[in-house]
Amino acid sequence: MSEDRSEEPKPRRRQARGERRIAQLLQAAASVFCANGYTASSTNAIAREAHVSPGTLYQYFPNKEAIAIELGERLLHEMREAHGQVFVPENLALPLPRLLDAVVDPMIEFNCANPVFLALMHGSEVPGRIAEEHDALHASLLARVQEVIAHYAPGLPAPDRARVADMTFATFKGGLDLVLAAPEGPERDATIAELKTLLLRYLAPLTEEAAPAPPR
Amino acid sequence: MSEDRSEEPKPRRRQARGERRIAQLLQAAASVFCANGYTASSTNAIAREAHVSPGTLYQYFPNKEAIAIELGERLLHEMREAHGQVFVPENLALPLPRLLDAVVDPMIEFNCANPVFLALMHGSEVPGRIAEEHDALHASLLARVQEVIAHYAPGLPAPDRARVADMTFATFKGGLDLVLAAPEGPERDATIAELKTLLLRYLAPLTEEAAPAPPR
DNA sequence: GGCAAACACGAGTGATCACTCGCGTTTCAC
DNA sequence: GTGAAACGCGAGTGATCACTCGTGTTTGCC
Known part of the structure; x- marks a missing residue:
């Protein structure tokens, strides 16, 4: 009722930096998934591969599956x-x-x-x-x-x-x-x-x- | 020096029951590995599938990899x-x-x-x-x-x-x-x-x- | 310049996992 | 029968993982 936009429940505005981080994280995830498979890959390992803290990773992805x-x-x-x-x-x-x-x-x-x-x-x-x-x-x-x-x-x-x-x-x-x-x-x-x-x-x-x- | 048998460091004698348990555990492991893949399969799940306690599983296998x-x-x-x-x-x-x-x-x-x-x-x-x-x-x-x-x-x-x-x-x-x-x-x-x-x-x-x- | 929000951090948290341990039961050789 | 060893149990332990939170920094808009 209080929303004028019905199709965007999360109107999160991303800065250019954020988009770059996402790409960086996805590339790191690709590398880690490729090397260890999905299950054996840890989110901490992905963050480390991207030279980023675990907290930062979870700013852009709600969970491992979403990555x-x-x-x-x-x-x-x-x-x-x-x-x-x-x-x-x-x-x-x-x-x-x-x-x-x-x-x-x-x-x-x-x-x-x-x-x-x-x-x-x-x-x-x-x-x-x-x-x-x-x-x-x-x-x-x-x-x-x-x-x-x-x-x-x-x-x-x-x-x-x-x-x-x-x-x-x-x-x-x-x-x-x-x-x-x-x-x-x-x-x-x-x-x-x-x-x-x-x-x-x-x-x-x-x-x-x-x-x-x-x-x- | 104190061993007369040099090729068997673990002369563990198995009873027929033990051999049966091993076969049972391997069959359960096959089923669980098949359903979830190796990494995502837990030893507890294998033991449960075999209707056996985790302790029993580890009497026959030193670790998950050995299974x-x-x-x-x-x-x-x-x-x-x-x-x-x-x-x-x-x-x-x-x-x-x-x-x-x-x-x-x-x-x-x-x-x-x-x-x-x-x-x-x-x-x-x-x-x-x-x-x-x-x-x-x-x-x-x-x-x-x-x-x-x-x-x-x-x-x-x-x-x-x-x-x-x-x-x-x-x-x-x-x-x-x-x-x-x-x-x-x-x-x-x-x-x-x-x-x-x-x-x-x-x-x-x-x-x-x-x-x-x-x-x- | 100032402010709100996005960004970044990393120690911390609860859950889960591989694996252990102490103790009771069954089997077997004698 | 008796003793030793194999068998069986399941709560417990330390490590690891996915994920959070409080706090500090950077960015973009006025």
Whole structure:
């Protein structure tokens, strides 16, 4: 009744310093989560990594879970933006090898740049909220992959298409782990190329509706 | 100097009851680890799950890590036994699709029966000892896969062979996650079949030294 | 310059966890 | 049967963690 703004229960005004601290804390949290996992990471360790006192940390986050959630949401947002760039209609018209390049490369780049993303999304120890967001992203990605498969293999029944999309995505995740484990440089590039070869060999037969035997 | 036995510093005699308790505790630990992950699982929770007091638990295990290690070692031993049955010379003579059946099916069966195995081996939160054992198993498995690939594609250079083995194994892990996520029954069977299709399409070209075009 | 609010601190607090200890019970060799 | 040792218990202990609070500092607006 006494509020004229109904949608902002906490009209906390942040100064520029505050925004900087938040970014600093999230970066520190990413580093600590990445190294120890969510559960084994202490808020004091995060504060220490950010060269900040525990009290300061709790000025910006109500609890440990909120740190992970904010971090996860920012990463999710970044990733969704990347998807928007990737799954565009013009890419659908590309031949399969080019499409693989267009989709796989940005995904790998993102995960190489933000290794904490997999650490947060993959663990079964993460707070429920993150798991929900991750499920939503997963479902949305699967839908995109299904669209692509439907475009390349229009004759495939829906259940089969879903299965192929699931398997394609699971395979990509497996390959992604391998890519991240490889040292940067030519070895990583070779692993990425191998992953694309794998995906291509798996998916290519779907497009062979009336194609001749493959060239020797 | 006062010991006549130099190799057994703790000649603890176990009664049959004790062995039963150990098995009971390990089973409870498997259940709790599986549900919450290693770090978030408390020894009290494990004892409660086993309907035993915390004191009793510590009669058989010096600390929490030892529980995971013993559990991991037993699973590792079981899995190594399974490998011995799988990678036998006569299986090498099988055509690729049959070989895939012979290797993939037991692996999947083991992981379905012991879901805690993946939970213990995959997490980055596990104690160092488990990680070491897992790395050893991983390396040994990779070597086996390399052998198989070398047999099917003798002309493949060693670095390529290593890369293909890595990718094959990573793909299998990804598919395994998918299989475990699928509900038991026809859906799981279909996922398993799809995984085999994927592996077959990836590996088949390696064997095509002088093979004719595939039948339509 | 002055004031209110955002920022920063770090010792402190209650809860929880891994692990212990003292004592009673069961098992087994003799 | 008897004694020693394995078994079993659960309240207790010290450490650690997430989180708070009282106090002092910096910032932005008038």
